[in-house]
Amino acid sequence: MWLALEIGNTRLHWALFIGAKLDCTWDTEYLPESVIQQLAQSHTLADLPPEISFPAPCSLPPLLTIASVVPSQTALWQTYPHVRVITLEQIPLKNIYPTLGIDRALALWGAGKTWGFPMLVIDAGTALTFTAADANQYLVGGAILPGLGLQFATLGQKTGQLPQIETESLVSLPPRFALSTAEAIQSGVIYTLLAGIKDFIEAWWQLYPEGKIAIKGGDRTLLFNYLQILYPAIASRLTVEPNLIFWGIAALKSHV
Numbered sequence: 001m002w003l004a005l006e007i008g009n010t011r012l013h014w015a016l017f018i019g020a021k022l023d024c025t026w027d028t029e030y031l032p033e034s035v036i037q038q039l040a041q042s043h044t045l046a047d048l049p050p051e052i053s054f055p056a057p058c059s060l061p062p063l064l065t066i067a068s069v070v071p072s073q074t075a076l077w078q079t080y081p082h083v084r085v086i087t088l089e090q091i092p093l094k095n096i097y098p099t100l101g102i103d104r105a106l107a108l109w110g111a112g113k114t115w116g117f118p119m120l121v122i123d124a125g126t127a128l129t130f131t132a133a134d135a136n137q138y139l140v141g142g143a144i145l146p147g148l149g150l151q152f153a154t155l156g157q158k159t160g161q162l163p164q165i166e167t168e169s170l171v172s173l174p175p176r177f178a179l180s181t182a183e184a185i186q187s188g189v190i191y192t193l194l195a196g197i198k199d200f201i202e203a204w205w206q207l208y209p210e211g212k213i214a215i216k217g218g219d220r221t222l223l224f225n226y227l228q229i230l231y232p233a234i235a236s237r238l239t240v241e242p243n244l245i246f247w248g249i250a251a252l253k254s255h256v
């Protein structure tokens, strides 16, 4: 039994593995140093700090595998007894550049190993990223832009009159030509983001007509639902899967 921890820019994503089998996953906020120390010293569920909201098992897995894109958080977790931090060199993708995010590399590896290459992964997280590899598992490249939440947050924070829009408040598509401030912000951000995603997908299919596409990240469901309404032909070829990074980690385990 082993624990995997993905440290994102907004929160922590956990997975419990039994051998190579992904048993369960859950999310928590960032944890304070005191809680991490307590976790490191716990041996059974009963000792665990409540913030961890740990699921079923009664003994704690001795091994923690970390994939992090937040160096300050990685440093905090180094105190855990049997910790393994995944680095880019361990990922068998070719043509990767040294500063590529480990989350992007792992998600792409996990998706490609599961469904095959060429593969394009769209991560609708804090940042929205596109990351692609060709049939020979060479990184084709990708793109990084502010994610949905970040686009709303910057507008709210860097202007004098614009309110903060919460992604939780989004349900149906806003009117394209809006007659209120809140809907105007929603329209601007959502329609341009979806048009941008569509444009990247079409460019991907120009390169690789049979190329596969997977979408992950905290905003995956919202964006996928909007894509189904606006561009159903595109949505029908997308696979929605939140756990690509954990699949990538599991695929590495058998590799090393």
Ligand SMILES: Nc1ncnc2c1ncn2[C@@H]1O[C@H](COP(=O)(O)OP(=O)(O)OP(=O)(O)O)[C@@H](O)[C@H]1O
Binding pocket: 007, 008, 009, 010, 011, 012, 069, 103, 124, 125, 126, 127, 147, 148, 149, 150, 167, 168, 216, 217, 218, 219
């Ligand atoms: N409970 C939640 N807490 C925070 N964000 C959430 C939550 N549920 C959905 N989201 C959405 O998820 C997005 C963040 O995505 P995600 O949780 O994948 O980020 P992350 O993994 O921390 O960051 P990274 O982009 O570094 O991977 C936000 O834009 C937000 O709208």
Ligand SMILES: CC(C)(CO)[C@@H](O)C(=O)NCCC(=O)O
Binding pocket: 009, 069, 099, 100, 101, 102, 103, 104, 125, 127, 129, 144
């Ligand atoms: C782009 C993010 C923030 C997405 O989580 C992460 O993958 C990262 O910090 N990447 C480093 C830069 C790059 O991937 O080119």
Ligand SMILES: [K+]
Binding pocket: none
């Ligand atoms: K940064």
